[in-house]
Amino acid sequence: MGKVTLRNLAAHKIRLVLTAVAVILGVAFVAGTLMFTDTMNKRFDDLFSRIGTNVAVDVRAKKVVDGDDDGSAAQPVPAAVLKAVQNVDGVKDPFGNVTGYAAVVGADGKVVGQSGEGPPQLGTNWNPKGSYDLKTGRAPRGPHEVVIDADTASKGKIAVGSTARIVTSGQPARMTVVGLIDTGDLMGATVTAFDTPTAQRMLLKPGFFSDIEMASSGPSQAELKSRVAKALPEGMEAVTGTELREETKSDIASMLNFFRTFLLVFALISIFVGAFIIFNTFSMLVAQRTRELALLRAIGAARPQVTRAVIGEAVAVGFVGSTFGLAAGAGLAAALQAASGMGGGLTFTASPVIWSYVVGIVVTVVSAYFPARRAAKIPPVAAMRDDVALPQRSLRIRVALGSLLTLVGAGLIGTGLSGGGGSAVALVGGGAFGVFIGVAMLAPVISVPVVRVLAAPFAKVMGTPGRLAQQNALRNPRRTAATAAALMIGLALITMVNVMGASMRKSVDAQIDRQFGADYLVQPQGGGGIDPGVLPKVKATPGVQSASVTYEGKAKIAGDGTTYMAGDVAAIASAARLKIVSGGTDLGAAGMMVDEGTAKDEGWKVGSTVSAQFTDGKTQRLTVAGVYAKSDLIGGKVIALPVYLAHTAKPSADALLVDAASTDAGTKAALETTLKDHPNLKVSDQASLKKDARKQVDFIVTFLSILLAMSVIIAAVGVINTLALSVIERTREIGLLRAIGISRRQLRRMIRLESIVIAVFGALLGMGIGVSFGAALQNALKDKGLSELSIPFGTLVAYLVVAAVIGVLAALWPAWRAGRMDVLKAISTE
Structure with a gap:
């Protein structure tokens, strides 16, 4: 059977190369991450080995x-x-x-x-x-x-x-x-x-x-x-x-481990998507070789031998993909190193090599196992029939199991988001995995009505090629669903990230509108604090009515480490538009204000005394002088300025709040002129605060989307693979279509339309899940500042167009290959 495996590998080189691409991309992500973090670890070890050696x-x-x-x-x-x-x-x-x-x-x-x-x-x-x-x-x-x-x-x-x-x-x-x-x-x-x-x-x-x-x-x-x-x-x-x-x-090391885990999560997503591609490819390969495998059974090959033959092909694909993936990972690590500005060469250890082959081979073998078992079940007598085909199981069990997994996954996500304690992340991750698998199992059932609707305009506008594309996409719902599911996963996560990003932008804008009452905010950029001598200069700036500084300190209050704000409390309350629930802003020499949530959790009220230990090791009792409604801008505690100054060796202002007679461009320009000798200080009004916040959110969304784009690329490879194998499977059918008059252009159009339908179906499925996940996360994080839900419809429409373009590009090579077929040879193909 070893010879059979080698012969099959040689006979199906192009088909298996496309499968190997999915392995290569996933393994490259894993190997690149491990190599890059190993290099960073080595660099820091070298740095610390020479710092403080004496x-x-x-x-x-x-x-x-x-x-x-x-x-x-x-x-x-x-x-x-x-x-x-x-x-x-x-x-x-x-x-x-x-x-x-x-x-x-x-x-x-x-x-x-x-x-x-x-x-x-x-x-x-x-x-x-x-x-x-x-x-x-x-x-x-x-x-x-x-x-x-x-x-x-x-x-x-x-x-x-x-x-x-x-x-x-x-x-x-x-x-x-x-x-x-x-x-x-x-x-x-x-x-x-x-x-x-x-x-x-x-x-x-x-x-x-x-x-x-x-x-x-x-x-x-x-x-x-x-x-x-x-x-x-x-x-x-x-x-x-x-x-x-x-x-x-x-x-x-903690920082690097977090960074490594963060990147590996995205690598595993890519590998997960690749598993769908591998499963789909081997399913189609087995289906196309049904008669061949039946002949093997007829001449004496046992079921385990047939299974091992197909698994052997998977091992070979996994090994080759892992080898090239390892090499590609080195290139990715070098690119990450260059982007981080870190010089020197890469550090190579055994870990990336071992994990590359383990991940690549294991994922490929596991994905090919079920098609291999199905191949072994082909009865020998099937070799004597012309219409031999793999038996298809009923979808009832699949629908029942998919529905169960989806419901259980949704339940786990809900439990995690509603407060699953230390296991919240595991619950949400496990729930998301369950939903993805569940929806993927339900996709064959969902695909029939959705594909029929999506392809209907093509059937009406494009005529015969459109109708054939619709029928081809509906012919094998399992295959269509498996191909679309790979695209679904990547776009679901990208959509969720974009929904969260849009919600963050809208929430920050609303937060600034509701809670920021000062005309201008002056803050240091890149670290440090504000020179105390800046305050009188700002107050003397033309157009400025008032200015006050705020300080940020750390203390252990009621046994818990916390951050607090200090300064002119009346100015802070005005700038943050604080809603005073009880008490007031007069903190005296040793007073404190807290928000409602803190007061409720600790059982404090106006007049309560609280023990606080500061960074100088000294303890002081503070009196609660006021309680205010939750404010995301200033946090949960404001302490009297004399307390901060008494316990801080080198007081350093954290921000400067400025009110002006007019918030026109002239006042801002005057402030920037006043601060020209302090290039580390930035003057912001409400508009620029919103703009800066949006930039940060946009950077995060873009960064995460780039990481997730790898899974979309792998999914696109899957569409190419499915169409290419589908063209080979339908060789005789294509020959007959050409014989009865369909042109090469119409044939290529048919395959492109079929590809577009599959890609758009996967995109719609993914975006639907992504919007649901994003809305659920936003709802769970309402109390954490994510108060507004925003769905970026324009972005989603753009993604739908991108999915259609992916469908067109994925169909180019299969359509070209189909158009070049010799009619007579195609008709005579068995």
């Missing part, structure tokens, strides 16, 4: 608030601690680090590398024994000198000896660039270094450090940590250099 122990403030993962609200370490650890036996070369936000303004007047949530812009003090080496120039000395990384200097067209503007959370400064540093591959991050006093003044607070690192003169890291810990005041902690690096590695 650090035996690091001293820092204890983290109080769990939400402070980036350390932005961490309490600084007093200089007195540095003096204390210097006297600890075994401590060598202790050095106080200062870190914070610092950005470089390029020759074009724009902040280098500023891109919203892009790479970090780091400021630090120069450590001659630190992780960075001077590439050219010298170390900074004095309050007007700075060194910057060579990559930033190149992007900003800044040379050693020139003057550069440095932007921090305080007043921007013009400083002389005295050196360039080599930071290695930090993937776009900006590094700016000052001498220690200057760094403390600009980034933190004079007389304080972010942390203190030290080497060891002999003791082990654990022993030195124990000794240093005894010399530390309350609120400080010591960690070994190994622990520090592992913490950072762990944070990066």
Whole structure:
């Protein structure tokens, strides 16, 4: 039977190559994702292996608030601690680090590398024994000198000896660039270094450090940590250099694992779609070789042997597809690496290779298993009949099972969306999978009336080719449904993403209209805060009536880590159009306002006192002075400004609220002129806030749609495969049509119309499911800010047109092949 398998592979090369394409595309996604994340892991490992290699122990403030993962609200370490650890036996070369936000303004007047949530812009003090080496120039000395990384200097067209503007959370400064540093591959991050006093003044607070690192003169890291810990005041902690690096590695690893899982989900979707194509192809191949397989049974081949022969073909297709998919995955990983700006070559491990072959071969074999079993059931006597065909099972069991799966899947989705706790994601994912399988099983029943309606205009307008296309699409509902189901899955997910995107845009617009009452909002871009000196300048701007700053802090309130807002509470209430339910906005020196949901959950009311622990480790009791209706713009808590200032080492304004006499272009231009020395600050009115929000949503929708487009491409390959095999199956029929007078043009038109009908049917099925999923998600997330449902009908119509175009393109080669058939040879085909 091995020879039979090889002969069949050689005889059906073109048919199986198209099947292999589906495997290649799916495997490429998996392999590319694994290779890219392996490369990123290796790059970060190399980076951390050379950063802090001489650090035996690091001293820092204890983290109080769990939400402070980036350390932005961490309490600084007093200089007195540095003096204390210097006297600890075994401590060598202790050095106080200062870190914070610092950005470089390029020759074009724009902040280098500023891109919203892009790479970090780091400021630090120069450590001659630190992780960075001077590439050219010298170390900074004095309050007007700075060194910057060579990559930033190149992007900003800044040379050693020139003057550069440095932007921090305080007043921007013009400083002389005295050196360039080599930071290695930090993937776009900006590094700016000052001498220690200057760094403390600009980034933190004079007389304080972010942390203190030290080497060891002999003791082990654990022993030195124990000794240093005894010399530390309350609120400080010591960690070994190994622990520090592992913490950072762990944070990066968590991010990379999420990214890997995120991409692999889309890869699995593509593979899932490919499975439909493989199943459909092998079903058609088996059907076309029914007499051949019956002859094998007649000459003594056992059922298991026939099954193994077909499975052997699947293994070969899976192996070849996996091999080419692995190679294509390397190309995809290289493209992702180039897009991320990460230099160097790819890292190759065994994991992508193993998973590529496992996924490619297993999916192909599983998809081909049922057609293989069906082939083995062909009775030997069938070889003697001319009209031999595979027996078709009744659709009753299929309809019953499909209906059950659809209902169960919908139930799981509903349970997950209504609050399935930690298993919500699994419930929704399992439910969606169940619905897809259920609808795919019901598709043969659904296809008959839908295809009849879709093809009716073709039958009337296109005449004979249109009627034949309709009959061909209806001839085998199972095949039509299986082909359309592959397209259904991709378009269902793309439609759902677009419905969610449109709903997000509409919800944000409505939220801004309802809750944003200020005329202008000034915010820092790319990190950092707002210089306190900006406020009086803005207030003095022509046309401005009032301006106030807001602050954002972190605390543990009633035992839970949370983010709160502080500032001029009356101005915040006015800017957010807060609806005060009880109490008022006068918070005094130690008051707090909370939203209704928080008050209800915690059992608080006006006059309740609540214990709060802040990032400096100190605890203070706050009095609830007011309760307001839910506001997505300011969150659930507002705390009196004196409390924030008392517990924050370096207060940094998060936003500036501005009211003006007129919101015309002149006022906005005047504000931008006032802030010209602060290129990191952006002035926004309601229109620009909406525009920025739409841009973010559009980016997410586009990104997800591109990832899902792979499944649509695979589905298009499936349509090509089905039509190509259908043309081969109908060779004699096509010959007879040509013999009775149908032209080649009419024949090609018939196949194109059949392809369009299948593609549009799949698109309609997918878009229907996608709209339903999107509406269900929006309804479930109403309380999370997604208050408005919006269905992008224009986009859906465009997708329908795209589906029709896919149908036309998919039919080009099968139609061309059908038109080139020799009439006499086609008629004589058995």
